[in-house]
Amino acid sequence: MPLEEYKRKRRFAETPEPPGKVEKKSQHRFVVQKHRATRLHYDFRLEMDGVLKSWAVPKGPSLDPADKRLAMQVEDHPVSYFDFEGIIPEGNYGAGTVMVWDVGTWEPLSPVPVKGKFVPATDAEAAAMLQKGDFKFRLRGKRLKGDFVLIHMKGRRPGSKGTEWLLIKKQDEYAVPGFNIEQYDTSVLTGRTMREIGGDKASAEWESDRPASRGKAKAPWLADTLAKLDREKRKKASTTKEGAAAGVKKKRKN
Template sequence: MSLVKYKAKRNFNETTEPVAGNPSTGKHIFVVQRHHATQLHYDFRLEIDGVLKSWAVPKGPSLNPSDKRLAMQVEDHPYDYKDFQGTIPEGNYGAGTVYIWDKGTFELMNPGNKSFDKEALLELKEGDLKVVLKGKKLKGEFALVHMKGRGENAWLLIKHKDKYATDEYNSEDYTPKRVKDAGLRYKEAEKKAATNRTKH
């Protein structure tokens, strides 16, 4: 995947989403954005090979190893998307509210003898990427595992059993009320606008 798909889906005259961005050398970042679009979901993004490899996680990430979260791989996003939050205007792809739910750096669990990016791309290609997240909310070991027989985009995001693992976890419990309310207000306004359009 490349940024071609990302750019083709967006009208940058209308949306403030970033067009590009070059990663700084050193640590690799991850970001989780709560995206209240047509369906509420969480976007899980890992900086690999200069872009943010991205998955939509309908139920949000979990620190409970028993929660095998469906993660649908979507188009790569530019590096600068790590800082994006706000509103994607109605009529645009992904219209809704975006909130940076967690952000930090990550390492590969099994660094290997290749460069970081080559090793990560190889694990992705093999359908089994193991990482260590160092965020404010998400910490410790996680695996992204490709689901065989479910199409190329279906993965599972799974927490490993480590000192950060917990028995119960719901991402929404760690989302500020003002963020939830803003998303609901946006969806309500969108619904009203759609109703008004059908009347005229």
């Protein structure tokens, strides 16, 4: 069952989180929830196949294409979790404050460009791309907009469970070099800050409410993966350039 892991981890008599169910239809919505649990992170969720496919993003999503955000895939959540905002009590899984940081709609994009552009794809193609681990999509949110890709790193880290992905913004008119996620510190639903949602007591209690690290140090397995992605990108760009040059040369001969 898609929500079996979600239900197993929670005691619904103690937490305000919804038990939920698998919906028959999906509306292609997305939500980003800022979650101050043991560590501050952002939960990125896409409504798909009647559930919310979910990834925990330690540093949060970015509109800067230069940022390759680690995104750890977690259990599917029910669609009713979409607008959950509040406090998960101590002693429960994921205890802490949850804010709805962004909401909107999304659409899958074609696996390869069509006439130089990525175009809308079908739900079947989206499922295949997610399974393959190279999932392109377009967001239309209040804060996140434009084209993104989720790339599965397929367990390159020693002892990995295969849950590591990278969330990357594609270069387009919505790209923002040097994007700072901390400029947005209120809920898009209620306008409240994390402190206001959690209350004074919770705010004082959770010391992990601090800016995400901006350090450049990366674990070796992640650095290797990013280097490989950069090499593949340069190789693809070089091949495209050589092909264009050959086409121009052939045209001149004719």
